Amino acid sequence: MIVGRPTRRAVVTGAAALAPALAFGRQRQAPTRNGAEPPPIVFVHGNGDSAALWINNVWRFESNGIQRNQLFAIDFPYPLARTDDSKPQALRSSTDDQMRELAAFVAQVRSTTHRRKVALIASSRGGNAVRNYLKNGGGAEFASHAVLCGTPNKGIVVSDTMLVGSEFNGAMPFLQGLNSGPDDLVPGVEMMAIRSDKNDKYSQPDARFVGHPGKPTGVGYDASELRGAKNVVLEGLDHRETAFHKLAFAAQYEFIVGKPAGTLFIAQEPLPTLNGKASGIAEGVYTNLPMSGAEVEIFEVDPKTGDRKSNIPVHRKTTGADGLWGPFVAHSEAYYEFVLRMEGEPATHIYRSPFLRSSDIVHLRPQPFGKGDEGAGAVVMMSRPRGYFGIGRDKFSLDGKVPPGITEGVPAVSTGKLSFDAKPRTVVAVFNNETIPTRTFPMKDNHIVVAEFTN
Structure with a gap:
């Protein structure tokens, strides 16, 4: 695989999904650059996905000294987005649904770990839930970092004719509200976005991946960037790899812990x-x-x-x-x-x-x-x-x-x-x-x- 190292470093607030934390063994917690204990990390999955996708990220954080009981991944019960965010749709979730579920999950993590703030690492749609929680759900008080990976922050399209009503349309109310300020920062939260150079199927100027080949989307290759935040470009990676590739982990770890990871390999346990x-x-x-x-x-x-x-x-x-x-x-x-x-x-x-x-x-x-x-x-x-x-x-x-x-x-x-x-x-x-x-x-x-x- 041909990839490049991060061209810029960014602050990462990860959004993740919570699964029960089982403490198998104890290891010394890796200190941050200034000697402080890193925050618990919450991983937030994307559209249609589950907590299971974060397994390699969790293993790599563990292999670099982060204790297992400080790593959590949420499972949204209905992971698929509504076609129209404003209209109820069976077995699908709205942006408000995911904001409430993430807020409850973070509260549970804070209670379990006895820590005031968490770091959020999110993939794709999970970043919508994180931004909504930070800006509209009171989450800024409880988050130290947010890392958004392949999140369509500007939208998959900006259009009055495609994906009408969708939370992924930059012309619709949800993203219009999140993007209404002079930048995308949230006071008190260190924020970073990780994106591909040109290989993210949802950050394309042509709408072929949303069923309209040859029609302009209204967005470019930088649709996943956050205005004013740290933005990392990982060359050659695809939409999902911006969250789950080892180079994405390296950027996530350094942003949250404040120093480079000691290893990108996964330390083996003989009897997992x-x-x-x-x-x-x-x-x-x-x-x-x-x-x-x-x-x-x-x-x-x-x-x-x-x-x-x-x-x-x-x-x-x-x-x-x-x-x-x-x-x-x-x-x-x-x-x-x-x-x-x-x-x-x-x-x-x-x-x-x-x-x-x-x-x-x-x-x-x-x-x-x-x-x-x-x-x-x-x-x-x-x-x-x-x-x-x-x-x-x-x-x-x-x-x-x-x-x-x-x-x-x-x-x-x-x-x-x-x-x-x-x-x-x-x-x-x-x-x-x-x-x-x-x-x-x-x-x-x-x-x-x-x-x-x-x-």
Whole structure:
């Protein structure tokens, strides 16, 4: 991957989503440059996402001496934005909804940690919630830093004809209100924005990524910048990578702690304890609500073939009201297959790279079948939740091929899919230095396979 180091340094107020903090072990808290203890950090996810996307950021902060019980990630129950922010829409949230939920979450973090202020790190839409909380929800009193990563601060479009009523339209009331002052600063809060140079699909002068190719959006490549704040440009990174790439972490850490990170690598734990939540789909929309009655099995698999080492799972649980499928003590060099069975959805087989550290945000979602899957013997998908696939920038393949739908130019697609016959076989997914082996399962028996990249 071709990336550049930050061209400018910026103050980071991170907005994040909260998940229960499990204190596995104790390490000495990393002091800031002036010797003070850094604030607790709250991670805020983006549109349609969950706390699970922050796992690498959390691990890197831990690897640099920030205690696990000072790192929190929120799960907005309804993560998708309304089409029109002013009109109720089932299973979707308004800007007011997310502001209230973030305020409650920060209050919980402050009570848990006995600290007056937190640092906020946000991805994409999460930055809208952070800015709204700081400016209109009383959050400036309780935040020391805010870091917004790929947040469309000027909007995805500024238009009277596209995305009318959307919180992502710079001509609509929400962003008009946030951007009404001479700058985007909030008194008392150190603020930083991290953006791509030209690779953010939502900061483009052409509206092809919002369904209107050839039409001007009214914004440019700098749509994610904050006026008056510190702005960091990370060359070559895509929309999601501005939050989750290791270079984004480096900027986040230095802004909050006041000195460069000691390492960008993740320190390995031999026996990480894993947990997370099973959540589902309602009317075709993902939510972050916990699902009870979901069956989760975990199998250790061969790192080359994906074959199960035993037909007896190393972990099995039916979730309760909290949706939690763990805890499970893993081996940090082992490859695992997670099988999620949920009423009304395909049995989803999720293959992952080894888990290097403990985490309680290993959330699981079912994967529905898509158009064109009907005639397949088996379906395998590769998924990159923390970034997109860039032809020419990245090395990636599924069964040795580039799946259809991934195009050249600005990285804009995070999944790829291939169909196979019903005969069981190994299918290998590759993204740069990460290789995940999977096994096919017959679609006629309601099975779908996902290779989920960590990086």
